Amino acid sequence: MKSIRDFANLFGVDVDLNENLVVKRGNGYFLVTEDLKKAMAKGFFYVGSYLGKVKNGVFYPGFEFLRMLSQKDANCIVVDEKTEWLFICGRDIFKRGITGMKGSTKRGDYVLVLNKNGETLGYGRVTCDFDEVKKGVAVKNMLDLGDFLRREKRL
C-alpha cells in the first residue's frame, strides 16, 4: 500500500483507499466492493477494479487508479485533439499540444494527461520548464490508453 500512496503523492495528492477492500493477487492490487468481497473464492484471476501492480517496490498503475487521481485534483495537463491521438498512439507530448494545466508542472513532475472533455488518457513526466521551452518534447509518455491495444497484439 505504501507504494500506491507514494505513487499518488507524485501527482500532489493523497489517496484514501479502504484497505479492507483492497485485495492482492500476485503483484496485482484490486479494489473490490463489499458484495465482491463476500462472494470471492480462492484462486480468482481478476476482481473488481484493477489498481495496478507493484514490481521491485515500484507501483505501475491501472487506468482506474489514474481516474481516481484525476478526481482528486492531481497535477495534470490538458491536450488538444491531435495531441490526444498522438499520445494514445504512444507518443510524447509537445508543448504546442498542451491547452491547459493544473497543479505543479515543473520539470520532473508527474502529470495526468487529460483530453478536452477532462477524460484521463494516461500520465507522463514533465521533461522541461514549460516557460522556457519553445519546441520539442515537454511531457514524456509514461502510460496511455493505447496500452489496451498493445496488450491485445501481444496475446
Next chain:
Amino acid sequence: MSGKAFFMNRYRELGWQYKNVDLKQAIRINHANIKKPTELIQRLRDRGLALSKIAFLELGYWVDKAKFSVGSTSEYLLGLYSVQEAAAQIPATLLTELQGKKVLDACAAPGGKTTQLADLMFNTGVITALDSDERRLIALCNQLERCRVKNTIVYGLDARKVSELEESYDRVLLDIPCSGNFANDKEWFRRRTIKDVERNAALQREILAAAVKVLRGNGEIVYSTCSLEPEENELNIDWAIRKLRLRVEKIDCLGEEGLTDVFGKQLDSSVRNCRRFWPGETQGFFVCKLRKERSA
C-alpha cells in the same frame, strides 16, 4: 459429412435458402460510462463515423461508414462503447431485474457480454465470469478494465466445474462455445464437419447441466450460440426440457421461432419460444430463456 453443399442442404431442409451475407459492424454504448449517449454519438460523428440506430437494440448502432478502426478511438479506449455484433447484443438484455443480482457468465471470454451485463447492472451485485483458457482470460480482463467494470470476479475455471465455487446464482448467461457460422468465418464450410457439431453439442449439454445445478429456484438462464446447427440449438433445448426439467420462456426479440420439426424429429412445442436468426441483417444466432420447472 462436411462441405458447403452438405450444410446448405441441411439449411434448405430446415427451411432456409443459403445466401451469402456481408455483415455490418455494430457498436454498443456503455451507458454506465457516458451519461448522455447522444453526446457520444455526436463525438463519433464528428470524428467521421457514420452511425445509425439499430431498431431492435436500445444501445446499439450500426457502423455505416468508418474511415478508421472503430476499435481504436479514444472513446473506445475510454470504455464509452464496445464493438459488438448486433445479434450478440441481444442475450444479456433478456435477463430481467439484473441490478443487485448474482449473475454467472459461464463462458465469458473475450468479455463483450460480461461488460454488457455489468453495464446493465450499473456495476451493482456480482458477476462471476468463467473461462478456462488463460489467453482468453487475459483478453477478458483487458475488456473489464477498459470498460471500467467494478462488479466482476473472474476465475480460470471450466464452466462444467462451476459447482466447485459453492455458489448459487439468480441469473446465468450461457453464451456457450459453439461451431460458429459461415457469416463470420469465411473458411467455415471448409473447416467444419458434422462431427465438430456433435462434439460441441455434447459439450454444451454438459455445461447446461452444470449451470442448472447452481441456478437458484426462481432464476433465469439465457442460452445462446452463434451456430446455425439444430444439434447445438433446438435439439439441445429439447433435451434440456426433458432431462433437466427446464421450461422455455417466451421472449420478445428479433428472430424467427425456434424449429420444432428438425429433420423429421418432433420437438417439444415450447421450443418455438426460442429465437433463431438466419444470417442476413445479423450473423447467424440462436437464443432462448430458460427457467426451472416449479416442481424441479
